[in-house]
Amino acid sequence: MSEASPITYLDNNATTPIDPEVREAMLPYLGEHFGNPSGGYAIARKARAAVEAARESVAGLIGAQVDEIVFTSCGTESIHTSIASAIASFPDRRHLVTTAAEHSATYEQFKRLEERGGFEVTWVGVDEQGHVDMDAWSAAMRAGETVLASMIWANNETGVIAPVVRAAEIARDNGVLFHSDAVQAAGKLSINLGSESPLAMLSLSGHKLHAPKGVGALWVNRHVRFSPLLVGGGQENDRRSGTENVLGIVGFGKAAELARATLADDVLDQLAEMRDAFEAQVMLKWPQAEINGDVDRRLANTSNLFFPGIDAEGLLILLDRAGVCCSPGSACSTGAVEPSRVIKAMGHSASRARSSVRFSFSRFNTVAEVEVGAAVVVEAARKLDTGLGAPTSRGGPVIFNS
Numbered sequence: 008m009s010e011a012s013p014i015t016y017l018d019n020n021a022t023t024p025i026d027p028e029v030r031e032a033m034l035p036y037l038g039e040h041f042g043n044p045s046g047g048y049a050i051a052r053k054a055r056a057a058v059e060a061a062r063e064s065v066a067g068l069i070g071a072q073v074d075e076i077v078f079t080s081c082g083t084e085s086i087h088t089s090i091a092s093a094i095a096s097f098p099d100r101r102h103l104v105t106t107a108a109e110h111s112a113t114y115e116q117f118k119r120l121e122e123r124g125g126f127e128v129t130w131v132g133v134d135e136q137g138h139v140d141m142d143a144w145s146a147a148m149r150a151g152e153t154v155l156a157s158m159i160w161a162n163n164e165t166g167v168i169a170p171v172v173r174a175a176e177i178a179r180d181n182g183v184l185f186h187s188d189a190v191q192a193a194g195k196l197s198i199n200l201g202s203e204s205p206l207a208m209l210s211l212s213g214h215k216l217h218a219p220k221g222v223g224a225l226w227v228n229r230h231v232r233f234s235p236l237l238v239g240g241g242q243e244n245d246r247r248s249g250t251e252n253v254l255g256i257v258g259f260g261k262a263a264e265l266a267r268a269t270l271a272d273d274v275l276d277q278l279a280e281m282r283d284a285f286e287a288q289v290m291l292k293w294p295q296a297e298i299n300g301d302v303d304r305r306l307a308n309t310s311n312l313f314f315p316g317i318d319a320e321g322l323l324i325l326l327d328r329a330g331v332c333c334s335p336g337s338a339c340s341t342g343a344v345e346p347s348r349v350i351k352a353m354g355h356s357a358s359r360a361r362s363s364v365r366f367s368f369s370r371f372n373t374v375a376e377v378e379v380g381a382a383v384v385v386e387a388a389r390k391l392d393t394g395l396g397a398p399t400s401r402g403g404p405v406i407f408n409s
């Protein structure tokens with residue numbers, strides 16, 4: 008293993024490389040098409056038209072109406088907007104429902120509302136496979152009291168897929184607004200928010216599907232009351248003020264169009280084959296490894312592996328040195344390694360979380376990369392197992408929050 012190794016990028020749930028076609032579509036908006044879409048002259052109209060075309064593509068990816076898409080700066084902003092909108096729409100309600108396995112963008116805001124905002128939160132548990140306890144979900148709904156119920160569609164750490172439509176129906180039947188964080192699901196699962204959808208809101212992020220970072224979208228069901236988080240210039244039809252990130256939006260639109268085409272052909276099957284081949288190759292040589300989360304109901308691109316007795320931090324250092332990029336099942340931002348909240352919520356020990364690593368693939372990975380990745384993982388695990396080559400420093404904090 009040497010510093011000069013080429014990169015094997017297996018961390019696509021953290022972010023994805025920009026598709027060359029997306030970059031191509033964006034380039035004119037870095038140059039001649041720089042107009043502000045709110046302007047009243049030709050170059051502004053060009054920018055406006057591009058934003059509206061992108062809106063159509065993003066709506067098309069999730070089977071939504073075009074005017075239900077609100078562009079934002081990221082998935083986190085979309086999620087926060089959904090929460091703020093629900094609270095503003097039902098100011099007398101003080102109860103929230105979510106799951107114990109949400110991304111930190113939802114978790115931290117619900118925690119803040121619980122600790123400092125005067126809200127009561129029901130955190131619905133997940134089982135060892137990562138599935139939400141649906142009886143507890145139903146029992147958590149309080150008609151007339153619950154402001155919002157939010158459930159992640161596909162988990163960013165394990166890829167486990169939630170029964171979101173059923174969860175939304177339960178919320179709706181109790182008169183509760185339902186939001187889903189679909190940041191990891193979009194482009195990797197078929198989502199169809201037809202006119203009868205029980206969902207109220209849904210969050211998306213461009214950089215998880217080969218668009219640039221810094222652009223997201225919130226889908227708002229046209230039958231639902233909405234109140235903006237950002238007010239000011241009245242952009243996005245008064246639903247999200249701030250001059251539009253035209254460049255990012257154009258990229259997001261192109262990426263959504265390409266993702267839709269991907270869903271229509273067999274790319275997802277190829278991704279699942281790649282992931283399964285990776286797991287098989289690792290487990291052939293390292294049979295103690297186990298998969299975290301339901302093997303049959305997870306995203307085609309995600310593999311979260313537990314290596315008993317191996318420190319994931321150490322493994323990551325060796326993988327990094329060999330040019331293999333992936334994420335740990337723990338977070339370390341202040342010197343102390345915090346085991347993954349999601350893996351612990353599944354009833355696993357902190358030590359299992361500290362020995363777990365997430366690998367996530369995309370259509371840009373190759374079979375050769377899968378083979379290299381698996382071989383390097385096995386070699387690194389062997390080194391750590393025998394106490395050889397145990398690394399002492401990674402060179403920076405590890406943060407698993409994507």
Ligand code: PLP
Binds near residue numbers: 080083190212221
């Ligand atoms: N939700 C999930 C499931 C994610 O994986 C991420 C990204 O890390 C986010 C929300 C936040 O998205 P963004 O980075 O665009 O704010």
